[in-house]
Amino acid sequence: MAQRDYVEKDYYRILGVAKDATQSDIAKAYRRLARENHPDAKPGDAAAESRFKEVSEAYSVLSNADKRKEYDEVRRLVGTGAFGGGGPGGFSGGFPGGGVAGGFDLGDIFGQVFRNGGNGAGGGFGTPRQTRRAARPRGRDLETTMTLSFADAMAGVTTTLRVSGQATCRTCSGSGAAPGTSPVTCPVCSGSGVVASNQGLFSFSEPCDACGGTGRQIPTPCPTCHGTGTEDRPREIRARIPAGVKDGARIRLAGRGEGAPAGGEPGDLFVNVKVEPHPLFGRRGDDLTLTVPITYGEAVLGTRLTVPTLDGPVTLRVPPGTPSGKTLRVRGRGAPAGRGRGDLLVTVELAVPRNLTKTQRKALEAYAALEDGDALRERFAPYLDAAPVGGDQGV
Ligand SMILES: [Zn+2]
Numbered sequence: 001m002a003q004r005d006y007v008e009k010d011y012y013r014i015l016g017v018a019k020d021a022t023q024s025d026i027a028k029a030y031r032r033l034a035r036e037n038h039p040d041a042k043p044g045d046a047a048a049e050s051r052f053k054e055v056s057e058a059y060s061v062l063s064n065a066d067k068r069k070e071y072d073e074v075r076r077l078v079g080t081g082a083f084g085g086g087g088p089g090g091f092s093g094g095f096p097g098g099g100v101a102g103g104f105d106l107g108d109i110f111g112q113v114f115r116n117g118g119n120g121a122g123g124g125f126g127t128p129r130q131t132r133r134a135a136r137p138r139g140r141d142l143e144t145t146m147t148l149s150f151a152d153a154m155a156g157v158t159t160t161l162r163v164s165g166q167a168t169c170r171t172c173s174g175s176g177a178a179p180g181t182s183p184v185t186c187p188v189c190s191g192s193g194v195v196a197s198n199q200g201l202f203s204f205s206e207p208c209d210a211c212g213g214t215g216r217q218i219p220t221p222c223p224t225c226h227g228t229g230t231e232d233r234p235r236e237i238r239a240r241i242p243a244g245v246k247d248g249a250r251i252r253l254a255g256r257g258e259g260a261p262a263g264g265e266p267g268d269l270f271v272n273v274k275v276e277p278h279p280l281f282g283r284r285g286d287d288l289t290l291t292v293p294i295t296y297g298e299a300v301l302g303t304r305l306t307v308p309t310l311d312g313p314v315t316l317r318v319p320p321g322t323p324s325g326k327t328l329r330v331r332g333r334g335a336p337a338g339r340g341r342g343d344l345l346v347t348v349e350l351a352v353p354r355n356l357t358k359t360q361r362k363a364l365e366a367y368a369a370l371e372d373g374d375a376l377r378e379r380f381a382p383y384l385d386a387a388p389v390g391g392d393q394g395v
């Protein structure tokens with residue numbers, strides 16, 4: 001049964017029973033409606049047939065205790081607007097009975113809500129079957145940007161990042177308890193962080209007020225942080241940026257974000273890496289790219305080219321008859337990638353000179369006289385019979 005149906009269909013109304021109807025009431029209502037609308041009783045009546053299907057579907061959910069419980073929870077969440085606005089996929093449109101916006105999977109959202117069961121202070125909710133732990137407060141994630149030279153990005157660097165904001169309290173190491181004392185288990189919730197509250201058919205878990213959902217109490221608060229476990233101080237964080245890091249990479253330093261309230265875990269620090277461009281080398285994945293101009297003579301006759309790499313010059317052979325734009329691969333001279341290296345992709349580009357010396361011009365004219373451009377463009381000939389449409393075009 002799709003949970004989308006749970007949102008859109010009021011099974012209680014379909015069966016004409018109250019929300020707290022007993023199993024026997026539900027069964028009675030179903031039997032009556034099924035009899036009235038059965039295809040055997042009303043052959044050829046399409047409306048009755050669809051009503052019969054609707055009634056059967058409603059009964060299949062409400063007659064099953066587990067399914068009914070899930071249905072009720074979904075309807076309750078929708079009714080309380082638990083999906084208003086911020087949820088993944090951006091829920092909008094009227095519930096219940098209204099259309100569902102977009103084509104996203106409701107199952108994802110419900111799956112999330114059921115799994116999280118109200119992590120943190122907000123909206124505690126769960127079924128008695130679920131085992132729950134005290135909410136562990138978490139520090140905020142921090143984000144910073146660093147710019148690396150191309151060379152540093154290739155080699156990898158260890159750097160110091162300056163971060164401000166809430167940090168784990170140094171006096172109590174984040175426990176919130178004065179030195180020499182310890183937090184104690186909350187007597188109200190026995191450390192679970194939640195208390196049960198009975199509402200209607202089954203019980204919900206709510207965050208414990210006595211301990212704020214942490215499951216712990218602090219009899220003697222730390223004098224520095226007054227029990228919060230964090231203090232506002234700038235910090236310096238050593239971060240190792242791996243060799244071969246790409247421009248736009250986002251590196252996560254687990255636990256290096258803001259400190260959490262007493263007993264919690266710190267957030268993460270995200271480092272957004274920018275890499276300055278290199279005057280010669282480009283980058284394509286783990287490969288480096290390099291464009292090398294060559295002369296017409298070098299392209300036609302072939303040559304040996306000495307080109308720079310990250311590790312020093314290498315010489316590569318350009319075979320005779322190499323066309324402009326041809327890419328030659330120098331293996332293992334690209335960016336560091338894990339344990340290996342990418343390749344260096346050398347693209348040769350035919351340089352056409354704009355200015356020639358007298359001697360060059362003479363030599364080239366002599367050579368050009370031996371060339372046959374018309375033969376080169378032979379396949380155009382059949383299309384050149386018609387009358388010309390104008391004089392010189394183009395630049
Ligand atoms: Zn402290």
Ligand SMILES: [Zn+2]
Nearest residue numbers: 186189208211
């Ligand atoms: Zn408690």
